[in-house]
Amino acid sequence: MQKIKNKKVVCSVLSLRLCAVILLFCFSVFSQDTSDIIRIETELVPFEVTVSDKNGKPVRGLEAKDFKVFEDGVERPIDFFEPVKKSNDSRPLSIVFALDVSGSMTPDELARLRDAMQNFLKHLADYNSYFAVLTFGMDVKILQSFTNRPDKLEKTFEKLARDQDGLSTHAYDAVDDAIRLIQKKSPPRVKNQLPKRAVVLITDGFPVGDTVLPKTVIERANDAETSVYSVILPSYSRLQADKKPLPTLLDASGLIEKTGGRSFYANGENFEPLFKSLAEEITASYVLAFYPQTENNRNGKFRQIRIEAPKGFQIKQNRSGYEIKR
Numbered sequence: 198m199q200k201i202k203n204k205k206v207v208c209s210v211l212s213l214r215l216c217a218v219i220l221l222f223c224f225s226v227f228s229q230d231t232s233d234i235i236r237i238e239t240e241l242v243p244f245e246v247t248v249s250d251k252n253g254k255p256v257r258g259l260e261a262k263d264f265k266v267f268e269d270g271v272e273r274p275i276d277f278f279e280p281v282k283k284s285n286d287s288r289p290l291s292i293v294f295a296l297d298v299s300g301s302m303t304p305d306e307l308a309r310l311r312d313a314m315q316n317f318l319k320h321l322a323d324y325n326s327y328f329a330v331l332t333f334g335m336d337v338k339i340l341q342s343f344t345n346r347p348d349k350l351e352k353t354f355e356k357l358a359r360d361q362d363g364l365s366t367h368a369y370d371a372v373d374d375a376i377r378l379i380q381k382k383s384p385p386r387v388k389n390q391l392p393k394r395a396v397v398l399i400t401d402g403f404p405v406g407d408t409v410l411p412k413t414v415i416e417r418a419n420d421a422e423t424s425v426y427s428v429i430l431p432s433y434s435r436l437q438a439d440k441k442p443l444p445t446l447l448d449a450s451g452l453i454e455k456t457g458g459r460s461f462y463a464n465g466e467n468f469e470p471l472f473k474s475l476a477e478e479i480t481a482s483y484v485l486a487f488y489p490q491t492e493n494n495r496n497g498k499f500r501q502i503r504i505e506a507p508k509g510f511q512i513k514q515n516r517s518g519y520e521i522k523r
Contacts (some may be wrong), residue, residue, distance in 0.1 A: 226291055239276055243391050243486040244423055245457055245515040247478065248506045253482030256510055264485055265505040275487040277486035281479075283323040286425065288484070289392040290326035291343065291383035293375040297333035297400035297430075298359050299366045308429055310399065311354045313468035318347060320476035329378055332357065333371035335406070343382050365406030370445065372396055373409045376417050391484045394423040395458070397475065402445030404428040411450035417457045424482075426458040426475060428468075454466055457515030489521060497521060 203482050246264070248256040261278035264497065271412050294314065298307070306392045318328070330341040330353045341353040377398040383392060396418075418425055427447055447453070455461050461476055506512040 202217060217225055240488075241391075241486040242275070242489050242497050242519050243484050244504060245393065245422065245424060245482055245484055245504070247457065247459075247482045247513045248510050249513075250510060254449040255477055256335070256506075257481050259483065259507070261485070264483075266485060267503045267505070268433055268486060268487075269501050270503075273487050275485050276488050277391070278483065281324065281456065281481070284507045285325050288390050289326050289383075289387050290321065290324055290479070291379055291392045291394045292326065292377055292479070293331065293396045294331065295368075295371040295375045295398045295400075296332045296339045296357065297334070297366060297371075297398075298332045299401075300359070301429070302359055302401070303440075307357055307359055309466065310430075311469050311492065313356060313472045314354055315351060316469050317472040317476055318350060320473060327462050327499055329382070330354070331371060331375060331378070333367050335365045335367065337367060337374045337376065338370045340508075342378070344382055361390065362410050366400065366404055367516070368398060368400050368404035369409050369411055369414050369452070370454065372398055373414050373417060376414070376421050380421050390488065391422075393479070393484070394421065395479055396423060396425045396493065397428065398425060398447075399428040399430065400447070402447045403451075405444060411452050413454055415450075415455050418452075419443060422515065423456065424458040424515045425452055425456045426479065427453050427460045428463045428471065428475065429460060435523075437488055453519070457513045459513070459520075489519075 211394075218423055221409045244266075244350070248259060256352070257280070259280070261275050264275065264278075266275055278287055281290065296310070327343045327345050328350055329339070329343045330350065331337060331339045340356060341349060344350065354384075375398075379394050379396070383394060428444060429447070448460060461475055463471050489500075497520065499518055502517045503518075504512060504514050
């Protein structure tokens with residue numbers, strides 16, 4: 198009987214000591230300076246780049262060793278690199294068509310546009326590609342969310358109709374909604390791959406009546422790792438004396454340039470060569486990524502990134518830097 202009592206006493210003492218140790222541990226943890234705890238999950242920081250030769254043609258076949266990445270002037274190693282390839286298991290392409298159906302669009306342009314976009318899809322048939330379609334005039338409407346089924350997209354293109362009463366051209370609002378659609382429906386990582394994300398804006402180049410500022414759209418596009426490409430239709434594609442297109446309000450906003458995209462100008466009745474060039478541009482891109490340094494996770498400062506291509510080539514990147522947001 199005495200032994201049992203002694204055992205109970207010993208167990209009680211051990212239990213008290215264990216509780217004291219647990220309380221002391223919890224107190225020491227919660228009394229730590231919270232500034233020493235990193236709450237940000239470290240992820241790859243990706244940048245999309247396109248390289249062109251002296252004639253402006255996209256350059257394919259480059260490798261990671263052909264590029265250099267500088268963060269605030271200091272060279273950084275490239276931890277991940279992948280081009281867009283013709284394969285169903287390659288980098289996914291997530292592309293949103295934002296189509297201007299305002300009153301400034303002519304019925305003939307819409308008809309030719311349908312044919313050109315269907316040919317554009319054929320150029321990307323061998324790629325792991327997904328498309329969504331929205332239209333805009335006074336309002337932005339999503340006609341088709343992301344799909345890789347050509348039959349669905351063809352039916353969607355057949356539904357395109359001119360907004361007879363459209364007095365406004367909400368191009369920036371449309372791009373903003375397209376980027377939101379990409380963020381919501383196109384995940385930033387797919388089976389350990391970094392998708393190529395793009396918005397193809399087809400318009401007259403003169404936005405009117407928008408509620409979102411171009412600066413806001415650029416910031417959202419950079420955060421979403423999305424490039425914006427524009428197709429300026431012939432109604433407003435005017436040539437200067439040097440045969441170069443006159444700049445539009447869309448050009449002046451910097452939306453295309455600051456997201457790593459490119460503007461294409463239709464000056465004839467046949468849109469198909471233009472969309473073929475657009476397909477070549479989109480599929481000739483590369484993604485380069487690196488892991489941010491630990492100290493960069495703490496301060497939340499904007500980091501300037503400069504990417505260099507081989508000598509003699511020109512390079513465009515989809516954003517000028519990055520910031521790890523808390």
